[in-house]
Amino acid sequence: MRSLKKLIINTNNAWIKTIFYNSIFFPIADIISSITLGAIILYGGMQIVNGNPFTTVGQMISYTMFIGMLFNPLRQIADKFNEMQMGMISANRVFDILDSDSDVQHDGTKTASHFHGNIQFENVRFGYIDNEEVLKGINLKVNAGETIAIVGATGAGKSTIINLLNRFYEINSGAIYIDDENINDFQLESLRAQIAIVLQDVFLFADTIHNNITLNNPAITREDVIVAAKKIGIHKFIKSLPNGYDYDVKERGVMLSSGQRQLIAFLRAYMSNPSILILDEATSSIDTYSEELIQKATETITKGRTSIVIAHRLATIIKADKIIVMDKGQIVEEGTHQELVNKTEGYYKKLYDSQFATEVE
Numbered sequence: 073m074r075s076l077k078k079l080i081i082n083t084n085n086a087w088i089k090t091i092f093y094n095s096i097f098f099p100i101a102d103i104i105s106s107i108t109l110g111a112i113i114l115y116g117g118m119q120i121v122n123g124n125p126f127t128t129v130g131q132m133i134s135y136t137m138f139i140g141m142l143f144n145p146l147r148q149i150a151d152k153f154n155e156m157q158m159g160m161i162s163a164n165r166v167f168d169i170l171d172s173d174s175d176v177q178h179d180g181t182k183t184a185s186h187f188h189g190n191i192q193f194e195n196v197r198f199g200y201i202d203n204e205e206v207l208k209g210i211n212l213k214v215n216a217g218e219t220i221a222i223v224g225a226t227g228a229g230k231s232t233i234i235n236l237l238n239r240f241y242e243i244n245s246g247a248i249y250i251d252d253e254n255i256n257d258f259q260l261e262s263l264r265a266q267i268a269i270v271l272q273d274v275f276l277f278a279d280t281i282h283n284n285i286t287l288n289n290p291a292i293t294r295e296d297v298i299v300a301a302k303k304i305g306i307h308k309f310i311k312s313l314p315n316g317y318d319y320d321v322k323e324r325g326v327m328l329s330s331g332q333r334q335l336i337a338f339l340r341a342y343m344s345n346p347s348i349l350i351l352d353e354a355t356s357s358i359d360t361y362s363e364e365l366i367q368k369a370t371e372t373i374t375k376g377r378t379s380i381v382i383a384h385r386l387a388t389i390i391k392a393d394k395i396i397v398m399d400k401g402q403i404v405e406e407g408t409h410q411e412l413v414n415k416t417e418g419y420y421k422k423l424y425d426s427q428f429a430t431e432v433e
């Protein structure tokens with residue numbers, strides 16, 4: 073907290089300084105240009121009145137114009153200097169990110185060309201920062217083609233599990249296997265190319281829907297996109313947007329609702345035909361129309377493919393082959409919906425009673 077306050081105060085001071093210098097520089101520049109103008113008119117006027125044959129009214133007027141041409145560019149340079157400084161700071165941030173080294177070891181040699189999709193977590197322990205374990209010994213098995221749903225309170229470690237499967241972080245101990253191979257043995261790019269993720273917060277580029285789906289890969293044609301969109305049932309929805317597939321979604325996709333952004337991400341994931349699909353369902357509420365489309369798309373996209381769904385919606389949870397219930401970094405229960413609601417004192421039953429029971433009518 074204290075450091076945030078310090079940052080805010082520093083930013084505040086920097087801005088006040090900028091505004092202070094601006095408020096000194098520009099009036100001074102204005103005063104100088106006005107004084108010069110006055111001097112020219114006074115001097116030139118006197119010359120003309122005195123009948124100096126080398127000074128004419130025309131000359132005097134052109135000089136007053138020259139003054140403007142001299143001072144305006146100077147003001148603009150000062151202004152641009154300001155912008156340049158801001159640009160340099162932003163560039164520094166970008167370079168910092170480009171220069172930062174990944175913590176993840178890069179020495180796997182096997183190429184993952186296709187997975188059947190058996191996933192196994194063996195006593196996986198992990199913390200983002202030292203001495204703060206987020207996952208406290210996770211044992212998990214997903215069979216090829218199955219859909220599992222992970223449920224649990226916020227902060228339980230659900231998203232962390234998928235971060236580790238993609239090797240965004242290095243685990244502290246234990247091991248993760250896909251098709252009985254330790255994931256550390258795979259080349260990082262080839263591993264990640266086999267896993268498609270639809271995140272809680274979908275990021276879209278300020279570009280058309282088409283380009284957001286193909287990511288500017290020229291090998292994917294509009295035909296391909298339409299065929300895939302029809303398969304997962306969102307072609308009509310995209311067509312209903314102004315300009316359809318050429319609809320510009322603007323910065324971060326602000327022209328779409330969060331549910332609609334997820335639909336686009338579904339299509340993006342589906343196009344890459346991944347061996348393993350990961351879906352981190354949005355926590356925010358979604359309108360019923362998008363909800364329906366999402367349910368249908370989820371069904372198509374998870375069919376016959378190992379899928380891990382971090383589920384917040386009952387409809388998704390009930391359809392899963394297995395439900396994993398997480399609490400504070402541990403798996404506390406697992407089983408099908410029926411098995412878990414039949415437990416009298418279970419965590420899932422409590423969650424179901426408090427969150428979902430009202431949804432079922």
Ligand SMILES: Nc1ncnc2c1ncn2[C@@H]1O[C@H](COP(=O)(O)OP(=O)(O)OP(=O)(O)O)[C@@H](O)[C@H]1O
Nearest residue numbers: 200201206224225226227228229230231232233272
């Ligand atoms: N990048 C990070 N750096 C440090 N701590 C993190 C990071 N990401 C998550 N955490 C912490 O790890 C814990 C588990 O987070 P995680 O995102 O896995 O929760 P979650 O179960 O997905 O929650 P939600 O349902 O809200 O998405 C939380 O206590 C969180 O504060």
Ligand SMILES: [Mg+2]
Nearest residue numbers: 230231272352
């Ligand atoms: Mg999460």
